[in-house]
Amino acid sequence: MDILNSLQEHFLFRAFTPQQMQQACKDARWVSVARNQYLFSQGDDASYFYFLKEGQVKLVLLSPGGDEKILEIINPGEIFGEAMMFIQDCHYPVAAQAMRGCRLIQIDNANFLRVLHQSNEACISLLQDMSVRLYDFVHEIYALTLSDAACRVAGYLLAQNSKRGAVFELDVPKVALASRLSVKPETFSRIIKQLSSNDLIAVNNKQITILDEPNLRTLTESCTRQEACQQHSLSLNA
Amino acid sequence: MDILNSLQEHFLFRAFTPQQMQQACKDARWVSVARNQYLFSQGDDASYFYFLKEGQVKLVLLSPGGDEKILEIINPGEIFGEAMMFIQDCHYPVAAQAMRGCRLIQIDNANFLRVLHQSNEACISLLQDMSVRLYDFVHEIYALTLSDAACRVAGYLLAQNSKRGAVFELDVPKVALASRLSVKPETFSRIIKQLSSNDLIAVNNKQITILDEPNLRTLTESCTRQEACQQHSLSLNA
Known part of the structure; x- marks a missing residue:
């Protein structure tokens, strides 16, 4: 299956020109994980973000004692991990575990960031995406506390x-x-x-x-x- | 006191040229609020964001029954409300209340957005700012649940x-x-x-x-x- 065509399903990539798309995805690759397998663990270097093509992924917070809290459930067509690309030397604050067999595209933060510096429109799309996540987290905190x-x-x-x-x-x-x-x-x-x-x-x-x-x-x-x-x-x- | 000089203390405004700065701040104005006064209520139209020059502001979530949860405490030199500007017809998900006498600058989202569309560098700054907030909220949810x-x-x-x-x-x-x-x-x-x-x-x-x-x-x-x-x-x- 074609990486570029698959990614263009997501609004984040729609603002890119074909050339920018090539640049952003030049090291992107397909990844398959089996049910229960981890894509990354809490504390891993955050060098990539992911587009989920098939399957279901949970983003989980783990306490040192092993308690688990699911922060988000990712469905096909969604991306995750992208918000960490702006924090230098960042480590994922969550783990990502497959809830069923998954096919994903792994995208390098560095390549994506480079193209973002050329595309104002893509930046605005990403800002919108992150606003919605912030808004959702505020509601989550509301639900947890009130x-x-x-x-x-x-x-x-x-x-x-x-x-x-x-x-x-x-x-x-x-x-x-x-x-x-x-x-x-x-x-x-x-x-x-x-x-x-x-x-x-x-x-x-x-x-x-x-x-x-x-x-x-x-x-x-x-x-x-x-x-x-x-x-x-x-x-x-x- | 000069609005432009005050705002330049904040990294979000540093990427703007003097002309862009003028555009972004053309309707910006000083606001003073007394202790316990609200700057905005939960559910108000989110048309502005704020830079706190003096005082202290709490961002609070209120349940219909009147219970209060402080989400953030804002100190001088910080901005708040800016993440909502990318969500159309958005209403503040929190209320902002002065914890002591405050002097603030109120900035129109519409003007700021217009300049953001011209400044890639400012977009990247804002993306960094929002990443850090997202990261903090993830830790907050961790703290609340685990x-x-x-x-x-x-x-x-x-x-x-x-x-x-x-x-x-x-x-x-x-x-x-x-x-x-x-x-x-x-x-x-x-x-x-x-x-x-x-x-x-x-x-x-x-x-x-x-x-x-x-x-x-x-x-x-x-x-x-x-x-x-x-x-x-x-x-x-x-």
């Missing part, structure tokens, strides 16, 4: 709803989703059951149907950390 | 140590610092006392002296959420 587990699960379901419609498959294993949302797996299952028994969603194996978007939204908006437990047992069991 | 309160406090003290030396004043009120670190104020006080009684730090009013940096560092590196309580009572009371 909302509770049920809110985070409801918020995730709403995000899927707006991206993929009212009926969608959970394409990420439950344990991984729980880690992504900083919820214990058993709590995640309990919340899904409660949402279902309150007719906010319907669950059929991995398929979720959003039945009552307005009330699901009210739930995420009304909950605060302090009042969370009471409010949720009320609103979920009402 | 480390406990004592780790976060110790981590904050170490950051001050490396920025300002082994002896420094806590220039942020305790309640605000606690919110910044997502710790209850009483827990914050307890941790500071424990660190002090274990001779890792000395406390004299608002003045902190780092006595044992290596062990403080070991503390932040060894703690995980699950083992946190036990480990800390061990290591702090040993």
Whole structure:
């Protein structure tokens, strides 16, 4: 498969001229990783970024004691690792692990940076991309500090709803989703059951149907950390 | 005081030619706010970013129930709000409130963006700036999900140590610092006392002296959420 054509699927590369594209990708190469294999570990030199063509990758934070928190789940067509290219002598703050067999393109930061210095338009695209990530992280910190587990699960379901419609498959294993949302797996299952028994969603194996978007939204908006437990047992069991 | 000269203190503006500087700042203006006054609220149209000349500003996340989490504390010489300028029709995801009397320069996003489209060098500076913020947020999410309160406090003290030396004043009120670190104020006080009684730090009013940096560092590196309580009572009371 052609590297240049594949990368042009991503908006970051659309601003480049054919010649700039050649320069940016001159050492780019296909990489395949098997399920559970690491592309890079937390603390590795950050010399590359990646475009995911097929498969699914999780970006994980690991504590010295071995606890894992999934920061992001990367799907085909997305890039990751690109934000580190501007920090000199940078080390990845996360690890990247394949959740299933993956095909990726590995792009050298140095080549890409060189072309970025010639293309204002590409810089602006990258600034937009990084703004969105910053915005998402602010929301993540909000969810972690000011909302509770049920809110985070409801918020995730709403995000899927707006991206993929009212009926969608959970394409990420439950344990991984729980880690992504900083919820214990058993709590995640309990919340899904409660949402279902309150007719906010319907669950059929991995398929979720959003039945009552307005009330699901009210739930995420009304909950605060302090009042969370009471409010949720009320609103979920009402 | 001169707006252009003041802004040139910040690296974001250094890449601009005098003419570009004029364009970027043509509608920029001085703003003064009193202690506790809001510069903008969560959800306001994000049309400006700010350079803080004097004072201190907190960027806060507010839950619908009124709970507050301080996301960042801005000190003189720093800018804030700039990352939102690339997202169309964007609303501030945080509120900005003065912690003491402040003098700031308010810069129009539209003017700044226009000049950014002419200056590749300025784009690269901004990309660097945003990378560092992203990196910091990743560490924040790490701290919130994989480390406990004592780790976060110790981590904050170490950051001050490396920025300002082994002896420094806590220039942020305790309640605000606690919110910044997502710790209850009483827990914050307890941790500071424990660190002090274990001779890792000395406390004299608002003045902190780092006595044992290596062990403080070991503390932040060894703690995980699950083992946190036990480990800390061990290591702090040993």
